Amino acid sequence: MPGTDNKIPLDWDALEVGETFDKFQYVLTQEMIDGYRKGVMDPDASFPTIAHKVDVRQYNAKYSDDGSVNARCAFHCYNPPIAGKKLTVTAWIADKYLRRGKNYIVTEAVSVDEDGRLIDRVITHELKQPSEVGKKWGG
């Protein structure tokens, strides 16, 4: 049942591996690329798409939960994106697992530009009990 913000409260047990989200599109601007490069202190950084967290964007648009912590992330480089091109992202639930009593969700996304160039693939393992960070590592 949707919550007050029309999001569905996460039921980890019911979440289906393989669920594919609505496609997400955005135009990668030169301003986005410049900000990213300044933030990572690398004028040649080629994949500003990393900062867009597109693998979890559609999950977060659909589900509400207590937040998350990135436990593991894999990134595959295919072709650097080009400023001004529209990117289309397909994201899905790739896996979920329970480890040491903690719930994890694995999301995966592939980005393709308007010319059909494969840009990148990102796979993220998110711990769905983010307060564990404070418990383990304190202030």
Added chain:
Amino acid sequence: MVGPLRNIQIDDVVPSLMKAMTQDAINLFEGSAGQEGPSQFTDEVAARETLGTSGTVASGRMSLTFAIEMLRRYFGSDVFNHSGVVDLRFLRPVRPGDTITFTGKVSDMSKEANGSRVTVDIQAQNQNGDTTGVGKGSAIVPNAYLPQEE
């Protein structure tokens, strides 16, 4: 860009990469994707409420980006930007004020259709010597850039 790879060997050490983390850098990283609202990365209150930490933390994706930079410099952008992969596990929070050093060592080379996949073991440590992340990265290096087989 890939000329130096002619001498690549197992156990080769990848030149390390050091990054000084600041809140400004974190804000720029988050803001570059239009994520302007308060979050555990940009706002101490949000970090306390979500993570239970006293301060903000950097997104693991920043560490991922730094590992990618280290390998891109090693393999060359012509190779890495079209076949590179980094898979990193985040073991400790990285916070503003931390200095993180990324190191790598070639651990494997395996044949692929159009070259050899060269794998590098990656480690990230903070200024206290604590490991903040570990993982592997790789790229497919064209055979012309690798030592010839005997």
